[in-house]
Amino acid sequence: MSQPETILVVEDERHICESVAAALEGEGFQACQANTAAYAAVQAASCRPDLIILDLGLPDRDGVDFIRDYRAWASTPILILSARAEEESKVAALDAGADDYLSKPFGVAELLARVRALLRRRFSPPQDADPLLHFGEEGASGRFTVDCVNRRVSRNGEPLHLTQIEYRLLVFFAANPHRVLTHRHLLTQIWGGQAVENHQYLRVYVGHLRQKIEANPAQPRHILTEIGVGYRFEP
């Protein structure tokens, strides 16, 4: 990892594009820019980026279509930029294969945090790590360990009883930290394809899981709600 990571910024608004690129370069990343979806496809092939930051409202093409086409040949993480109150397009982009989103206007600090989280995940996929997942800290809600081999969860060394669905949900969350998981994505993973529209199931089990792992379930620290989109797990 001596080579700096390359990040492709696709954004048609010149000032945003410039400032994002400048912020990334300031952090030691290499930034390349594109202001249309067509040029972004060319850049994606030539720069071979480690991450794409993509504005959904491009002049020449729908960002969601771009993601679908791109996902056909590359698994490079994609961070979407979109306006607030466009939950549907966020969900569509995430379901099409985007990894995370940021609502405009966003702070540079937030942007960099997301970029680092996505890059970290790219270079250390959880399935390569050991089957013991850890999250949380002593003192707050507790230090959790998920033993994926023996299907056991413990808090501060004490066994924690979860139902099968709660367990599956927690493992999936813990394996995808910092990442927005749409309702549909979670339902497909936990219940299978037949239950994708039944968001109420998901809410009930997330509620149960929060009761068991959060110190204050009403103001969760680990399983955060992304309203209108899904959930994000913060370890």
Place this chain on the structure above:
Amino acid sequence: MDTLVTTKRTPLPWGYLWALLAPLTGTVLLSPFHNIIGLSNAALLYMLCVVVVAIRFGRGPAVFTSLIGSLSFAYVFVPPYFSLAITEINYLLTALIMLAVALLVGHLTARLKQHRDYALKKSRENAILYDLAQELAGTSGRLAVVDAANRFFSRLLDARRTHLHFPTDYRDSEPEPLSATTPATASTVPPALLRLCAERREFLSRPTAPGESVVLLPLANQNETLGVLSFEVAGPALGNADALKFVETAASVLAVALARSELAERMHLAEVKHTSESLRSSILAALSHDLRTPVTALVGMADTIALGKLSPERQRYMLDGIRTQAMSINQQMSKLLDMAKLSAGKLELRTEWQPIDEVLGATLQLIKAQWKDREITVDLPAALPPIRIDAVLIERVLWNLLENAIKYAPADSPIEITVRHSGHELELAVADAGPGLSAAQQENVFELFQRGRSESDIPGLGLGLAIARTIMTAHGGRITAHNRSGGGACFRVHFPLEQAPALPEADADREKEQKGTGKSA
């Protein structure tokens, strides 16, 4: 009721038959006693007979009765008896006076009866007109006037296809589509005829088919013809002048109502226009002041930094200021967009069953990102029933309430959130320890562009609570504001509670849990 057109009268021959029979029968019955009764009493009895017939059948039969009576009197009671020959001049005089008095009494009585009948008819007509006027007084709008006219004429004249033509219907020669305010039953009255009626401002009637005619009545005030009323009746329309007069009176009542309703419509339009204009001007005022001020600050700070003469600390301070101002503009823009979306009437709720604490948690997460150190306490009951809400919109409601509490209450005072639920309602309260609401504010706090403190440095457009109310109303809920007894304001949102659909899989999972626990124990 139907005395108007076909004035009901007892057929004449019947009256004359009575006029003939009454004095003759009386004469026959009394003739055996002509010696006892005496001449003057007999004359009075005939007079009585004349009066009765006059009252019952009117003038003609009364005159006839007096003639018959006089003859019978002369024949039976005046000597020589049972002969029309009158021997003494005295008796002739009696018979003639009796005839004269009988004629006079009959005439007077008949006139009296006529007057009474007329008065009765008038009072009935007045009652009908009064009913119409009263009905019209309680209505508003052209359609209601048309309805009332329709009912009135169909009740009174058995009229069909009552139709109100407005000047737009007949003024232009080319046939226009019927205006939306007229009933769907299309009229076939030629526009030329309507124009004629409107110009002459008088009643018109034209036969349409054998035994059918169409009647046209202008509805006019002093200045203009407001419309023409047309209806169809069987038989020749409005036979007598009285009936015509009555119908014209009714038409003038309808015209007044029509004029009034048009005036009311015009006033309503003017009011709407005025309201929307004042709304527009307050939007513009809000935008120009509340958005231009932070933009001015932005430009000023950017220029100051560009001068490059600031110490690094002051430069950092300015940059922070730029960021804060920009975020504040963003939030105000978001609210304007929210309000524009909500008031465009295209609000489509994407409701899902969910517990309020999930939305509340997410909102608090956002609030904490912006106001890190603000103390917010949350009091939630253990098991909350799910409610059917659009989480994205309810997040806006909660955000707006919390933002207000943070903006208006002192920075070191805590904000308290309480959730309670009863059988039919779930209530979330946001309470602060700020200055509370004045009486006027309690009234209009949810109106558009109402600011807590208008001339203050607290940023905002006065949209947050109006947005919150619109969203709550769309959810079938409500939002209320009041002052806390210990000082400060408290805003409550109320959601209706319904039975959430059951989740059968929940039980299945419970069973698995027990097995799983057994294994892991």
